[in-house]
Amino acid sequence: MTDIPMEGAAEESGKRDDISLTPEAWAMAKELSLSNPDYQGLPLRLYIEGKGCDGFYYGVNFDKAEADDLHFDVDGLECIVDPRTHLFCKGSTIDWVDDERGKGFLVENPKEKNFRGKFYKKSTWRTRLEAMAAQGSNA
Numbered sequence: 001m002t003d004i005p006m007e008g009a010a011e012e013s014g015k016r017d018d019i020s021l022t023p024e025a026w027a028m029a030k031e032l033s034l035s036n037p038d039y040q041g042l043p044l045r046l047y048i049e050g051k052g053c054d055g056f057y058y059g060v061n062f063d064k065a066e067a068d069d070l071h072f073d074v075d076g077l078e079c080i081v082d083p084r085t086h087l088f089c090k091g092s093t094i095d096w097v098d099d100e101r102g103k104g105f106l107v108e109n110p111k112e113k114n115f116r117g118k119f120y121k122k123s124t125w126r127t128r129l130e131a132m133a134a135q136g137s138n139a
Helices: 023-035 083-089 122-138
Strands: 044-052 055-062 070-074 077-081 093-099 102-108
Parallel strands (some): 044 077
Antiparallel strands (some): 070 077
16 A cells, blocks of 8 residues: 655645555545535645544544645645644554444554643643654654
8 A cells, every 4th residue: 555645735844744645545535525515625634633541533524724724735635734733643644444443534643652641631732742742853
């Protein structure tokens, strides 16, 4: 399975972003965007829905772009991610699954273990995770 990298969001900083879609995720996103009038013309968004002890809860859906979103073109599929989500999702792969777990997009984040732990208040875990991510980007 070859991943399709999302490129272009960090061109200003000179880095290549490494969020990717599997061919299955790309094909399903294209199919959904063409077959559902509610999704037509909207980019595919990766976002963090919340956090538990075992890590993040991710979401992937079609959504209107906001002014501060990072934009990626993946072989003609527009994808977006807000800067805070991007900070924690570098290196992630979006896949499409249709098995005993259900049917939908699945985000695999190899750095997930770095973000596990009990942070009970949203503001607390965001602050702590941003500090951890900043230390990791300086290393």
